[in-house]
Amino acid sequence: xxxxxxxTLPDPATGRAVYRQHARDWLAANLPEHMLADSLNWRAPTxxxxxxxxxxxxxxxxxxxxxxxxxxxxxxxxREHLAVNKEVGALMMPESxxxxxxxxxxxxxxxxxxxxxxxxxxxxxxxxxxxWCQGFSExxxxxxxxxxxxxxxxxxxxxxxxxxxxxxxxxxxxxxxFLLTRTGTxxxxxxxxxxxxxxxxxxGIRVAPIRSIDDKESFAEVFxxxxxxxxxxxxxxxxxxxxxxxxxxxxxxxxNRMYRPWRVxxxxxxxxxxxxxxxxxxxxxxxxxxxxxxxxAQAEIDGLKGLIESAVDQMVAGAPIxxxxxxxxxxWSETHQSLVALALDMLGGVGPKSSPxxxxxxxxxNNAYLFxxxxxxxxxxxxxxxxxxxxxxxxxxxxxQA
Ligand SMILES: Cc1cc2nc3c(=O)[nH]c(=O)nc-3n(C[C@H](O)[C@H](O)[C@H](O)COP(=O)(O)OP(=O)(O)OC[C@H]3O[C@@H](n4cnc5c(N)ncnc54)[C@H](O)[C@@H]3O)c2cc1C
Numbered sequence: 001x002x003x004x005x006x007x008t009l010p011d012p013a014t015g016r017a018v019y020r021q022h023a024r025d026w027l028a029a030n031l032p033e034h035m036l037a038d039s040l041n042w043r044a045p046t047x048x049x050x051x052x053x054x055x056x057x058x059x060x061x062x063x064x065x066x067x068x069x070x071x072x073x074x075x076x077x078x079r080e081h082l083a084v085n086k087e088v089g090a091l092m093m094p095e096s097x098x099x100x101x102x103x104x105x106x107x108x109x110x111x112x113x114x115x116x117x118x119x120x121x122x123x124x125x126x127x128x129x130x131x132w133c134q135g136f137s138e139x140x141x142x143x144x145x146x147x148x149x150x151x152x153x154x155x156x157x158x159x160x161x162x163x164x165x166x167x168x169x170x171x172x173x174x175x176x177x178f179l180l181t182r183t184g185t186x187x188x189x190x191x192x193x194x195x196x197x198x199x200x201x202x203x204g205i206r207v208a209p210i211r212s213i214d215d216k217e218s219f220a221e222v223f224x225x226x227x228x229x230x231x232x233x234x235x236x237x238x239x240x241x242x243x244x245x246x247x248x249x250x251x252x253x254x255x256n257r258m259y260r261p262w263r264v265x266x267x268x269x270x271x272x273x274x275x276x277x278x279x280x281x282x283x284x285x286x287x288x289x290x291x292x293x294x295x296x297a298q299a300e301i302d303g304l305k306g307l308i309e310s311a312v313d314q315m316v317a318g319a320p321i322x323x324x325x326x327x328x329x330x331x332w333s334e335t336h337q338s339l340v341a342l343a344l345d346m347l348g349g350v351g352p353k354s355s356p357x358x359x360x361x362x363x364x365x366n367n368a369y370l371f372x373x374x375x376x377x378x379x380x381x382x383x384x385x386x387x388x389x390x391x392x393x394x395x396x397x398x399x400x401q402a
Contacts, residue, residue, distance in 0.1 A: 001032060001049060001052055001053065003030045003052075003053070003056035003059075003060070004026070004029060004030055004060075005056050005059035005060060007026070007059075007060060007061075009022070009060075009061040009074065010022045010061075012076050012077075012080060016079050016080060016082075016083045017083075019061075019076075019080045019083050019084070020083035020084070020086060020087060022061065023061075023062055023083065023084045023087040023088070024087045026060045026061075026062065027062075027087055027088070027091060027093075030056065030060070031053075031091060031093055032053075035049075035053070035093050035094055036091065036092050036093060037092040037093075037094075037270075037360075037364050038092040038266075038270040038273070038357075038360070038361070038364070039092075039360075040356050040357065040360060042360065044094075045094055047097060047173060050094060050096075050097040051097065051098075051128045052128075053094075054096060054097065054098060054128050055127055055128040058072075058126045058127065058128070061074055061084075062084050062088070063102060063126060064102070064106075064126040065077075065078075065080045065081040065084060066078055066080075066081050067106065067110070067122060067126065068110075070119070071110070071118055071119065071122035071123055071126075072122055072123030072125075072126040072127065073122075073126065077316055078255070078312050078315055078316050079312060079316060081255075081258065081312075082258055082308070082309070082312045085257075085258040085259035085262070086259065086262050087262075088259045088262075088263075089259030089260065089261065089262025089263040089265070089266065090262050090263075090265070090266055091266065092263075092266050092267070092270060095257075096257075097131065097170070097173070098125065098128060098131045098132070099256065099257060100131070100132050100133055100134050100169060100170060100174075101125040101130065101131055101132035101176075102125055102126070103251065103252070103255065103256040103257065104132075104134055104178070104248050104251060104252055104256065105121075105125065105132040105134070105176070105178050105197075106121075106122055106125050106126075107247075107248075107251050108178060108195075108235065108244055108247060108248050108251075109121050109122060109178075109197070109235065110122065111244070111247060112195070112235055112236030112237075112240060112244050113197075113235055113236075114232075116232070117197065117232075117235065121176070121197065129175075130175040130176055131170060131173055131174045131175055131176075132170075132174055132175070132176045132177065132178060133168050133169060133170045133171045133174035133176075133177045133178075133200070133222075134168065134169065134177070134178060134248070135150075135165040135168055135171075135177045135178065135179035135180060135198075135222060136148070136165070136180050136245065136248075137165060137166055137167045137168070138150060138163070138164060138165055138166060139164065139166050142167075142381075143380070143381055143383075143384045145180075145245065146189045146190045146242070147186055148163075148180060148181075148182060148186075148193075149163055149182070149186060150162070150163025150164065150165065150179070150180070150181045150182065150224060151163055151181060151182060151183070152181035152182070152183055152194050152196070153183070154183070154231075154238075155228075157230060157231050158228050158229060158230050158231060159194075159196065159228070159229050159230075159231065159233070159234070160226060160227070160228050161179070161181055161196070161198070161204075161224045161226075161227040161228075161229065162224055162225065162226060162227070163181065163224050164221065164222070164223050164224065165177075165179070165221065165222040165224075166210075166221050166222075167210070167219050167378070168207075168219055168220050168221070168222045169218055169219045169378075170218065170219070171200070171207045171209075171219065171220040171222050172207050172209055172217065172220055174200050175199065175200055175201075176197055176198065176199055176200060177197075177198045177200055177222070178195060178196070178197055178198075178235060178248075179195065179196045179197075179198050179224075180193060180194075180195050180241055180245050181193065181194050181195075181196065181241070182194070182241075183238065190242035191239065191242070192238075192239060192241075193239070193241030193242040193245065194234060194236075194238050194239075194240075194241045195234070195235040195236055195240070195241045195244050195245065196229055196233045196234055196235060197233050197235050198227065198229055198233060199229075202227050202228075202229060203227070203228075204224060204225045204226050204227035204228070205222065205223070205224060205225075205227055206222070206223040206225065207220045207221075207222050207223075208220055208221040208222075208223070212370075212371075212374070213370045213373065214367055214370040214371050249325075249379070249380065250320075250321045250322060250323075250325045251321065251325075252325075252329075252379045252380075253321075253325030253326055253328060253329035253379055253380060253385075254311055254315075254321040254324065254325030254328055254329075255311075255315075255321070255325075256379070258308055258312075260304070260308075260332045260336070261301050261302075261304040261305040261308060261332065261335075262305070264297075264301050264304070264332075264335060264336055264339055265298075265301045267339060267340075267343070267365075267368070268294065268297055268298065268301065268339060270361060270364070271342070271343045271346060271347075271361060271365070272285065272294070273357065273361075274347065274355075274357045274358045274360070274361030274362075275346060275347075275358070277355040277356075277357040277358055278350075278354050278355035278357070278358040280349060280354065281346065281347070281349070281350070281354070281358055284346055290342075290346060293342050294342070297335075297338065297339050297342060300331075300335040300338070300339075301335065303331070304328075304331050304332055304335055307327060307328055307331060308328060311324060311325075311328060322392070323388050323389070323392035323393050324393065326380070326385040326388040326389050326392075326393075327385075327389060327393070329379055329380060329385050330382055330385040330386065330389070332375075333372075333375040333376045333382065334376060334382065336372050336375055337372045337373075337375060337376060340365055340368045340369040340372045341369065343361070343365035343368070343369070344365055344366070344369050347361055347362045347365055350362040
């Protein structure tokens with residue numbers, strides 16, 4: 001695959017609309033058709049193809065928009081980030097294979113890393129030379145992350161790490177893990193937590209992939225058995241791990257994959273196109289039941305777009321992300337689950353004699369339905385988001401009365 005990367009990026013002073021048009025034009029000219037899930041020529045890209053594609057996107061100004069130029073970024077604002085995300089979302093293109101590096105590890109390195117860590121790690125993330133995984137969750141510590149047990153003991157200029165992580169997305173392909181550990185015991189709760197940037201090829205690390213309901217092995221258990229890293233691998237101060245972790249989680253909830261409402265809208269468009277392409281399904285679009293659900297889905301999508309736009313306005317104005325990220329997380333995950341459930345209901349009658357596009361949509365939405373089960377769990381389960389909204393946004397009492 002070859003892409004046009006010999007381009008001059010638009011001057012941001014010309015406005016967001018121009019930047020968005022640049023993104024639209026470049027994607028239209030460069031995105032291979034086989035990467036579009038709503039194309040009959042779709043096939044899953046290989047990892048190498050995804051890496052090449054994402055490296056080209058970065059060179060074309062469509063990744064690292066907000067990162068400083070000195071670290072390989074484009075030095076723009078969240079507004080250009082959002083403008084690009086709208087175009088990325090409007091196309092049924094593959095999910096990034098490096099979103100954890102670009103959207104979580106990168107911002108956290110920028111926030112707490114040393115100058116050397118920033119200049120070493122950040123350009124390599126954007127150039128797709130390194131992929132990262134996030135080592136937070138453990139068998140006994142998910143929603144209640146403060147119960148994690150993985151232990152880091154300082155030995156002179158190095159640290160010895162022992163413990164286990166679970167559900168670590170992309171661990172099998174990652175070059176680095178940003179790993180949350182503790183120096184003391186679980187009784188210390190959020191005190192004494194330390195974060196590290198650990199190369200995944202360090203002796204003592206074992207990755208055991210987990211097969212999920214969609215028959216993929218996208219996450220893993222990761223075991224740390226006497227893993228020794230230098231003190232220079234520490235991200236932030238020795239006691240800064242918890243505040244850094246909270247920052248990662250709020251970024252994850254608010255800004256990670258900001259294209260979601262536009263992607264859910266593209267999925268809805270795909271569903272309607274697929275139904276129209278097949279005489280047996282086309283009639284569904286005239287039925288009041290399907291029409292009211294489609295209308296409700298579009299209303300949810302529009303609400304979600306408004307939420308994202310206003311969050312960007314607030315962040316550009318300097319307001320912290322804070323608990324409001326929980327609103328976006330809760331809303332997009334539940335909106336997406338109801339959309340894919342609608343799609344499966346509508347495409348339930350698809351069989352070998354259905355139109356090719358209806359069969360493609362059936363395959364796509366079957367898969368999306370299975371993965372969407374995880375969306376109300378990862379990055380903080382819905383129940384936990386509701387708790388945060390109740391307590392930190394609405395200031396409701398923490399105790400329920402009978
Ligand atoms: C696809 C996928 C990818 C993931 N990728 C990563 C990754 O890359 N790195 C990583 O570190 N982790 C990852 N995770 C883990 C994810 O963050 C956890 O699954 C999540 O935090 C929930 O924790 P848990 O699974 O231990 O469930 P638990 O915390 O045990 O929760 C079980 C149930 O109890 C409910 N519950 C828990 N606490 C409360 C409460 N206070 N009030 C009400 N209900 C509550 C939950 O909502 C849930 O329904 C991933 C998970 C999935 C599904």
